[in-house]
Amino acid sequence: MHKRLxxxxxxxxxxxxxxxxxxxxxxxxxxxxxxxxxxxxxxKFYGIKEAVNVIGLQWWLPNRSGAIKYSDDFDPSDTTIMxxxxxxxxxxxxxxxxxxxxxxxxxxxxxxxxxxPFWDWELAKSAFATYxxxxxxxxxxxxxxxxxDGIDVDLESPYAASGDKTAYIQFISSLSTAVHAKGKKLSVxxxxxxxxxPGTDWWSSLSGKVDHVMCMAYxxxxxxxxxxxxxxxxxxxxxxxxxxxxxxxxxxxLNDNWQGGDARTQLNxxxxxxxVGHCIWTCAIKGGGQWRETATWDIVKAISGKTVTIxxxxxxxxxxxxxxxxxxxxxxxxxxxxxxxxxLNVKLTQxxxxxxxxxANVVGHCxxxxxxxxxxxxxxxxxxxxxLQLYQVDLDTMGTCFREALPAAxxxxxxxxxxxxxxQPWWAKKYTTLDLTKVKGITLDPELEGMGNTTIAVKExxxxxxxxxxxxxxxxxxxxxxxxxxxxxxWHGDALRYTVPSDGSYAIDIYGSxxxxxxxxxxxxxxxxxxxxxxxxxxxxxxxxxTRISGAPGTLTTTFIKQGK
Numbered sequence: 001m002h003k004r005l006x007x008x009x010x011x012x013x014x015x016x017x018x019x020x021x022x023x024x025x026x027x028x029x030x031x032x033x034x035x036x037x038x039x040x041x042x043x044k045f046y047g048i049k050e051a052v053n054v055i056g057l058q059w060w061l062p063n064r065s066g067a068i069k070y071s072d073d074f075d076p077s078d079t080t081i082m083x084x085x086x087x088x089x090x091x092x093x094x095x096x097x098x099x100x101x102x103x104x105x106x107x108x109x110x111x112x113x114x115x116x117p118f119w120d121w122e123l124a125k126s127a128f129a130t131y132x133x134x135x136x137x138x139x140x141x142x143x144x145x146x147x148x149d150g151i152d153v154d155l156e157s158p159y160a161a162s163g164d165k166t167a168y169i170q171f172i173s174s175l176s177t178a179v180h181a182k183g184k185k186l187s188v189x190x191x192x193x194x195x196x197x198p199g200t201d202w203w204s205s206l207s208g209k210v211d212h213v214m215c216m217a218y219x220x221x222x223x224x225x226x227x228x229x230x231x232x233x234x235x236x237x238x239x240x241x242x243x244x245x246x247x248x249x250x251x252x253x254l255n256d257n258w259q260g261g262d263a264r265t266q267l268n269x270x271x272x273x274x275x276v277g278h279c280i281w282t283c284a285i286k287g288g289g290q291w292r293e294t295a296t297w298d299i300v301k302a303i304s305g306k307t308v309t310i311x312x313x314x315x316x317x318x319x320x321x322x323x324x325x326x327x328x329x330x331x332x333x334x335x336x337x338x339x340x341x342x343x344l345n346v347k348l349t350q351x352x353x354x355x356x357x358x359x360a361n362v363v364g365h366c367x368x369x370x371x372x373x374x375x376x377x378x379x380x381x382x383x384x385x386x387x388l389q390l391y392q393v394d395l396d397t398m399g400t401c402f403r404e405a406l407p408a409a410x411x412x413x414x415x416x417x418x419x420x421x422x423x424q425p426w427w428a429k430k431y432t433t434l435d436l437t438k439v440k441g442i443t444l445d446p447e448l449e450g451m452g453n454t455t456i457a458v459k460e461x462x463x464x465x466x467x468x469x470x471x472x473x474x475x476x477x478x479x480x481x482x483x484x485x486x487x488x489x490x491w492h493g494d495a496l497r498y499t500v501p502s503d504g505s506y507a508i509d510i511y512g513s514x515x516x517x518x519x520x521x522x523x524x525x526x527x528x529x530x531x532x533x534x535x536x537x538x539x540x541x542x543x544x545x546x547t548r549i550s551g552a553p554g555t556l557t558t559t560f561i562k563q564g565k
Contacts, residue, residue, distance in 0.1 A: 023305030025212055025247055025277035027054040027152070027187070029106065030092070031284065032071035032084045038283035039082070042095065045385040045405040047297035048283060049099040053304050055283065056152045056187075057092060058106040059084035060142070062123060066131030068138040073112060089146050098418075100306065102149040104187065105142060107135075109155050121197075124155035125164060128171035136171070140178045150185030151175070152214070161197040168198065169205045176209045187212035187247075192221050192232060200232075203239035213241060214279040218251040222259025223269035233273045247277035256289030256296075263290040267299040278303045294407065373436060379414045379460035382406070386456060389443045390422055390434070402434045403445075412459060496536035498549055502528050506551035510536065512543075 028048065030038040042048050060068050070084045082088050096103040109124040110117050127135040139151055153172065157164075172188060179186045188210050194201040206213060213236070221227040229248055236246035248270050256263040270278050278300065285291040378388060389403045402422040406415060422434060444456055500506055503526070510519040518540075521533055537545075 024244055024274075024303055025054055026052045026279070026300055026304040026306075027056050027104070027212070027214060027247060027277075028052045028252075028280040029056040029058050029152075029282045031282050032059045032073040034282060034284040034286075035082045035084065035088055037286070039091070041285050041292075042283055043403065043405060044292070045407045046292055046294045047301065048285075049095075049101065051297045051301035051304055051306060052101060052280070053306050054102045054104060054150075055092060055096055056104045056106040057084070057089065057148075058108050058152075058154060058282075059088075060105055060107045060139075061111075062107065062109065062127035062131075062135060064123065064126045066126070066134030066138070068107065068127075068135065068142065071108075073110075086146070089148075093147060102185070104150040104152045104185070105139070105146070105148050106152040106154055107139060119156045119158050121155075121157040121159075121161060121164075124157070125167075128155060129164065129167040132167075132171045132174060136175050136178050139175065140182065143179070143184060144182060148184075150187065150211070151179055152187045152189065154189040154214075155198075156189065156191075157197040159197070160195060160199065162201070164197070165202055165205065169202070169209075172206065173209050185211045187214055189214045189216055191215075192217040192227055200235055200239075203236060203241055207240035207242075207245075210245070212245055212247050212277065214247050214249060216249045216279075216281070218249055218281065219254055219258040221248070222266050223261055225259040229266075229269050229273055229276070233276050237275065243275040244277055246275070247279040248273075249279040249281060251281050252285040252287050252291045253282050255287045256291050263287075264296055264299055267296065267303070271299055271303045373419050373439075376417045376419065376442070377414065377460060378406070378417070378458060379412050380406070380456060380458045381409050381412055382454060382456045384408050384454040386454065387445050388417065389445055390419070390436075390439045402439075412457075414460070494537040495532045495534045496547065497530065497532040499530045500526065500528055500549075500551060502552065504552050506549055508533065508536075509548045509550075510540075511546040511548070 059071050061071050062068055073084075082091070093103055095101070107127070109120050109127075111120050111123070112118070142148075143151055153175070155168075172186075176186050186209075188198065188206060190198040190200070190202060190206075190213055192215050193199055198206075203213060215232060215236075217227065217229070217232060221229060221232060223229060232248055233246065250263070250266060250270075251258075252263075258266065261269075267278075270276060280300075290296045376388065385408050386406050387403045388406055404417050404422050419434075419436065442461070444458070496508065496510075498506075498508065505525050506523045508521040508523065509517050512518050519536070521536065523531070
């Protein structure tokens with residue numbers, strides 16, 4: 001019978017390279033105690049990474065002898081979290097580079113006092129007054145060592161400390177000279193009043209020394225109220241802070257409503273003052289609500305003016321599609337992948353948390369690896385936000401995924417994704433660099449937990465690389481003909497289960513990653529229904545395999561991953 005190969009491709013299209021540019025500064029901080037939460041939110045679909053152009057890592061503390069160190073504001077016994085260290089900086093450095101974001105280190109003086117944050121001004125003074133030269137040397141050396149783009153100073157006093165202003169300003173002046181000599185940027189954090197220090201009465205002394213003043217207005221200021229955004233902008237101008245130097249802050253960790261207005265109302269107020277930028281505490285956005293909605297971050301993006309410049313490149317003649325569609329039913333019955341009329345249909349059924357499992361849904365495999373893949377093009381619709389993931393398969397990184405979030409789409413939407421933008425998800429607690437030689441497939445998965453059922457339709461999914469590959473064709477599955485091999489997780493056992501719709505003889509073949517048949521089985525004349533070959537995978541080394549069942553009702557190819565012999 002005719003076997004219809006599902007192989008959707010385009011003959012040519014324009015590849016794009018992305019270069020980020022922006023106008024006003026929008027900084028968002030990452031707290032030392034919320035690194036994993038920040039990674040989670042930055043990778044979500046609502047657009048933080050598309051809106052902010054600076055991330056400040058608030059991870060460094062001074063000590064009382066002139067040195068600086070990583071914060072210990074986390075539970076060191078909890079090995080499931082990412083602590084502030086060089087490894088974490090590497091993750092954010094790569095993330096920032098691939099999303100057009102500058103990355104600053106932030107020096108701060110907040111300590112844990114029996115579970116209560118305590119801003120230790122005496123500790124701050126040890127840095128800027130007692131050991132200014134040592135502190136400056138330590139900061140600049142660390143900035144250069146970690147290839148960061150600037151320094152943010154967040155040394156705060158819980159009371160007015162006017163007597164320390166002279167020493168503080170001298171420290172900032174000397175630090176400014178050292179930082180700018182390296183071609184980097186310097187920002188400082190201040191309060192929105194003079195009741196604390198540094199406050200508004202220190203602004204004029206900062207003029208000309210810093211690139212940005214991060215005004216921690218937070219819940220104390222708004223479009224209206226005793227302290228307004230307009231009054232802060234006016235005070236900044238009167239203090240000699242040039243246009244764009246002042247960045248007015250909002251607290252995304254607190255709530256999405258303050259000073260009588262919701263987050264979008266307040267953010268629009270900041271957006272409408274062209275002389276100011278914006279700063280956000282923090283990327284973890286624990287305030288929820290509107291902070292986790294695309295419309296909110298669209299306003300923030302309008303403040304930053306962050307745009308993408310498209311550099312068009314004509315594909316070379318040997319730039320070829322390398323991916324086929326796979327249609328099958330997940331044996332766990334939590335998802336269904338099928339093909340019809342040239343459309344790949346994926347139905348995801350919510351079944352508890354990620355830990356309990358309702359993913360992944362493999363939609364394509366390549367017989368070789370992904371080492372030459374540069375771009376992935378997808379045209380799709382989806383009732384809910386989803387992620388397109390590349391997953392690695394080997395002994396050490398079984399199941400490690402790298403992901404790119406995609407928004408819901410009611411009509412067919414085309415996205416062209418650079419492989420370089422794919423990132424290890426927040427649930428991966430140990431940083432792993434994307435190794436395309438270990439990537440064997442692509443999955444489509446839910447973006448958020450608890451979002452209910454999701455229906456996806458894909459009419460185009462193409463990988464573009466720089467060499468011709470062997471591709472194992474995927475045949476459209478026939479009704480009631482199934483191979484039950486857990487293609488989305490490790491195969492714990494050697495049995496290959498299958499179901500046939502009618503009596504007859506069937507051939508079952510197992511292929512290696514190169515497309516070579518390595519095992520063949522003949523069922524003989526069997527009756528309709530479920531059956532199994534108990535030792536089908538016995539002795540096979542770990543890896544990805546293709547399995548095909550053929551008979552009178554049709555042919556079906558699926559994939560399984562084996563871990564361990």
